[in-house]
Structure formats: structure tokens, C-alpha cells
Amino acid sequence: MKMNKTFFIFASGLILFFLMVCSPLYAAEKEIKIGVLYPLSGAAATIGRDLQKAAEWTAEELVNNKKPDIDLLMTKWGGIPNLGGAKIKLIFADHRGEPDRGADLAKRLIEDDKVVGLMGAYHSSVTKTVSAVAERYQVPMINDSSTSPDLTRRGFKWFWRCTPHDEFFTKDLFELLKGLSEGKVKGVKTIPKDQLKNLAYACENTEWGSSVGKVIETYAKEYGFNVVKGILYDSKSPDLTSEARALIAAKPDCMLFASYLSDSILMIRTLKGMKASPNFFWGQNAGFEMADFPKTLGADINGVLTRTVFIAKIAKVKRIAGQINELYKKKYGDDVTGATGRSIVGVQTWAYVLNRAGSTDKKAIQKACNDINIPGYELVMPWDGVKFDATGQNILGKGLIGQYQWKEGKNELEIIYPFDLATANMIYPFPGWK
Amino acid sequence: METLRDAFDFRDFSKPEKVGFVIFTLFLLVFPWLGAGSFVKAVVIQFLLFSLFGMGWNTIGGYGGQVELGKAQYVGIGAYTVALAMVWWKIPFWVSMPIGVLIALGYSFIIGYPLFRLKGHYFAIATICTSLVLQDIFINWKLVGAAKGIELPIHEHPDFLYMQFKSDTYYFYFIMALFYVAIFYMNWFRKSKLGYQLRMIKEDEEAAESLGIDARWCKIKAYSIASAFVAVGGGFLAVYNLYIDPYSVMDLDLSIKIALMAMLGGAGSMWGPIIGSAFLVPLDRFLGSWLGAHKGLIGVDFMIYSALIMIVSAYQPRGIWGIIEQFRKR
Structure with a gap:
């Protein structure tokens, strides 16, 4: 018995030694x-x-x-x-x-x-x-x-x-809102600015969310909108009832969010439970554009907008994006998102x-x-x-705004902004909960 | 003079403890030269930092027997004082750190005075609340950077005044020095009048009071000492990470970690917090580093980490030091 044990330890040591010595040889390629x-x-x-x-x-x-x-x-x-x-x-x-x-x-x-x-x-x-x-x-x-x-x-x-x-992205949001009031958005008649004027935001309260909140306030002033309510909340919070209630109580025309995944899902569900009815729902990507967001919420997010940098539908205007998305989807089953x-x-x-x-x-x-x-x-x-400028920021990047549209039992993320890349008519106002 | 003699007098410890302490000290002295990578160095720095926090917590939580779960607020006060003083007025670390400690001391007296009217669970809950309230204030207080936190300017060249070095070795020796100051202080503290009074209060508060001990005042003093300890660590965190926000220096997680390490190591013993930190910090960091990025092993590091904590606490509620003593008695 003792012999077996000694042999076992010796053999394991030997194997380990060979693995350690041999593995660099296999990894010799630079x-x-x-x-x-x-x-x-x-x-x-x-x-x-x-x-x-x-x-x-x-x-x-x-x-x-x-x-x-x-x-x-x-x-x-x-x-x-x-x-x-x-x-x-x-x-x-x-x-x-x-x-x-x-x-x-x-x-x-x-x-x-x-x-x-x-x-x-x-x-x-x-x-x-x-x-x-x-x-x-x-x-x-x-x-x-x-x-x-x-x-x-x-x-x-x-x-x-x-x-x-976020300044680029938030500017896109305000360009879209401005476009709505000027009749530039595909499939939507000119909306009087009064119907869009009051904004409320709820952003998660770390560095990212709070800076989004700040940028929204800055641009709202610049573009002539009112921020009627601004909330910073804890994204790990198990309950967002009071935040949702505060948003609804402010009676905004547009609700804007900066949320990670679990809190974005919780927020939408809570707002649905309270039958929130703004004209316009927008999320600053992160949670709003992850594959699990439409998967989990299904038809509930019909009409919800998210800013992003990639939407699978871009394949219609950019061939390479379609090729890469197809390959990626084949391997992992999900479309490429703005984050990935x-x-x-x-x-x-x-x-x-x-x-x-x-x-x-x-x-x-x-x-x-x-x-x-x-x-x-x-x-x-x-x-x-x-191409990076002197500060290290890429100056050639740009954002997209997509809208989830429930078609034939599944969510399609359609491009709404920039207007010249739009792939579908925008659903406006937010159609309410199913 | 007597205080100093008490601080350096380790005669009442057993021989294995003294030998262990000397070997450990020698090891720490040569550690940066043993060829360890910077991640290992960073882990040892975290260990020393949490030992410092734990020793502080041990005064009120261990010797005083009060379940204190709000130490993160004082880490925050220390860290924010150093960071803000450096960003706003370019005040060197060596000036701002003691100021941070003084603010923490003052604040702890203000908080401690009403807090120690409470006992047991109510006290524990109240400590959590005060810490959370302060964190919430900092999350929303624009003047101090709110949720975005504060970034310390990076100096191009090493700067001793502002505690900015390229190599972690300097940070290591600095935190090690603080760690030893804390050990000598604790060695004095456990033999001091306050130390004995606290242990008496822990055993039987009413009996202690009947002997003329002002229990509440003793607890407030210990609470403030603990706060000063963690504020020093907080100041160090600010210059070490060069970025702080209310989540990294004032979170409830941090408060619980500080208490957990001291409790798991052995609350109320001299070496307990150090052993607890030596056990939990490397466990957490190395497990996270080895297993965290592996596919198919999501959460395994958390499972191992929590299972070990449960095993230790189920086996010996007095922590690892309790287990060691149990074996020594056999």
C-alpha cells in the first residue's frame, strides 16, 4: 500500500515536470x-x-x-x-x-x-x-x-x-429628439416639441451613470428641453419601486436610462407593473443592448430605444458587418451587439x-x-x-440609436438614427405594454 | 516611558509565538527581494492593509466585544481627506494623512456618543446605517466628486512627499511600517487600563460598571482608536490606487470584510486579525486571479472562498487562532 502511494506521488511529479518542460516547446510559435x-x-x-x-x-x-x-x-x-x-x-x-x-x-x-x-x-x-x-x-x-x-x-x-x-452618444439622443420635432424621422410625422419637452432620467450611480446624468442635463439645456426629474440609483438594488414611482410622478414625456443588465430588466418590469406611459423610452446602451435584455423582456420592450454602436441590421448598408455578424452568430448564437x-x-x-x-x-x-x-x-x-486625437480619443467613431420592434414573435433591433441609415419606420409614441 | 516598554515587551507570549513573530518579520523585511512578481506584492500589501484595518477593529470589536460593522466610513474619511487635500491644495500626503486621522477621530466621537447608547444587535445595525448614510452623502455630494470619485494627479517622477512611486516595493515598506506601529500599539493596548476595562465590559458590562468603569466612555474611546487605525489605511489606499470613489472606500462590503477577517482570525486576540487577513486576502485574490477568468468555472472561486469561511467558523467559532490554541492545549 505504502509502495503504491510513493509510486503515485513519484509518477504525478514526473508527469507535472514533463508538462512544465514540454509546454513551452509547443508554444514556441511567437x-x-x-x-x-x-x-x-x-x-x-x-x-x-x-x-x-x-x-x-x-x-x-x-x-x-x-x-x-x-x-x-x-x-x-x-x-x-x-x-x-x-x-x-x-x-x-x-x-x-x-x-x-x-x-x-x-x-x-x-x-x-x-x-x-x-x-x-x-x-x-x-x-x-x-x-x-x-x-x-x-x-x-x-x-x-x-x-x-x-x-x-x-x-x-x-x-x-x-x-x-457619452457626450457623443447623448448628443445623438438630442439630435433624434430634435429630428422628431422637425419631422426628420422615418415613418413619424412632425411631433410638436411640447410633447417631447419634459425629460426624466434614472442612471445607475457609479462613475458611468452619474456622468451620463450630468451630460443629459447639459445637453437638455443646450437643446431647450426640461429635465423634470433626475435620479441616481444603485444598480445592485433588488428593488426599484421607489425610483420608478418617482419617475412616473414627474410625468415626463421621455424617460432616459443608463443601466446595467439586471437593473435595466428590473426597471422595465417595475415600470410595466406601474403602467408607466411616456412617449419615448431610451437607454444609454450597456444593459439595454445586451442579448439578454430582449430575450428576457420579449414583447414588453416593443418601442424601447437604445443607443449603441452596432446593430445587426447595419449589414444592409455595410457588407463586412453582415459577414462578421453571421460568423459570430454561427458560433455563439447571438448577434454582435454594441458592447461585443x-x-x-x-x-x-x-x-x-x-x-x-x-x-x-x-x-x-x-x-x-x-x-x-x-x-x-x-x-x-x-x-x-x-484615429486618435492628442487626448487619445478616437475621433472617427459614431453612435447609432436602435429601436426594439416586436415582429413575428421576436424582437428586431432596427436603426432609427442616423436618419440616413434608418432601416425601419420608428414606432412613436411608445405603444404601451402588452 | 512605561508605555514604550509595554509596547515592545512581548515576554508574556509563548516561545512559538515569539519565534513565529521574528521569522515573520524577517520574511517581510526580505520579501520584496525574493523575486515575487508585482501581483504577489500587491496581494501582500493588501494583506498588511487589511491586518491594519483588522487590528483597529479588534480594539472595539475584539477586546470590547461590540459588533461593529461600519468601519468603511472611516476608511473613506481618511482616503477622501488625503485625496481632496492633494487635488485642491496640493497638500503632501504626510500632512493630509494625519489631518484625515484627526477628522476621523472627531467624527467618531460625534457618531460614537449617541451610538453607544445602543447595545447588541441594535448597535450593529446602527453602525451599518451610519456608514451607509455617509456613503450616500458622498455619492451625491458634487463638491467631492459625487459618484464619479476623485482621481489623484499622477506625478511623472517618484515623489516621496506625495507618496507616488513606480514600484510597489516602496508602498510595501511603507504599509509594513504602519503595520508594525499598529502591532506595537496593540501590544501596549491589550495591557493598558483601557484594554482591561474593555475585556471586563465584554465579560459583564453591569459588573464592570458596578466597579466604577464608565462603560460607555470606554467603548467610545476604543471606537475612536479603531477609527483612527482605519483612517490611516484609507489615506494609504488613496495614494496607492490614485483613484477613490464612494464604492471602493466606503462600501458595506468593505466594512464586513474588515470585521470578517478579524473574526475569522480570532477576535480579541493579538494575532487574530493578522491571521484572518493572511488567510482571506490571498485566498480571495489568488482564487479570483486563477479561476475568475476561466470559462466554465464562473463563481467557483466564490464557492471555495465562502465554503472555507463556513468550515472554519463551524469548526471553531473563536476563529483560526482558536483552532491553533485548541491544538496547543492537546
């Missing part, structure tokens, strides 16, 4: 490591896992392996050409939405995993601490999906952001930057980020491209 921080557990885990899938899929399917039937330059590469065909390897870390954990993990990725750069971190608050670590260690960080305007106003030299920020689309663009940007730098040297990557100009036709998004 790899470029990029650290990606997402909330993979905790309240935002559903979103985080979707982002992880999208990023991983992009690295594997669009960058590392050739896909000649897709009309993208990078799918002919099979690795980064200027780095001898090196493959991108994403190393994920789960920050749970906690800024201090994000900072610690960023250090792990930089010093222990020796990544050449960072991507993430979805939550603007975590992006703040992670980018501070990147700045301190002078490691490039390309942010794919945090939209707090402040992030690119800190004078950082090692931080770039692909996505447009930005992860795809994040990895795409990293690939172009590395190719332009032609080296993994930090300074070369920094220079490449400052000089990069990716044309719009190379991206899955309906953007004009990726």
Missing part, C-alpha cells in the same frame, strides 16, 4: 500577449463574459487565422505580418467591477505575464485605476468600451480609447497598432497608436475609422 481586463464575475458577469467571447473570437478568427472569404485586410494575414506572423494571445483577468482589484490585476498582467499592452476594462471606474497603473508603468492601454468622457481628459500619454464617449462589437474593434485596433509598430517595444507602440489611421471599411462598426 505570441504577443495582451492583457484584457473584464468583469467576468459579479454583477456585470453576463456582459463581461460576452465581451471575453467577442475578444477571443476576434483574435482567433480575424487576426490569427486566415479567413480569405471575409473582406477584411487582416483576415488575409494569419498573424501580425510586420512581426513575422506572430499571433495575438489575450490573457484575461477578472476585476469583478472593483477598481482596486483591477489595478492589482493590471500589475500582474504587466509584470508577471509580461503583456505588451492592456485592453478593457468596461467599467469606467475600473478603467481609471487600470489606466493609472498603465501610465505609471508606461505600458500602452487601448480602451474598447468605457464611455465616461473624463477618461481621455487626464493628459495621459499611454491611454487611447476607440469608442465614442467594441471588443472586436478593440482587438482589431491592437492588431493594426502592433502591425504598424512592427515591434513590441513600448515606445514604438505608443508612436503607432498616435499615428494610426484605420479606415472605416476595415471595421465591423459603421464608423469612419479609428
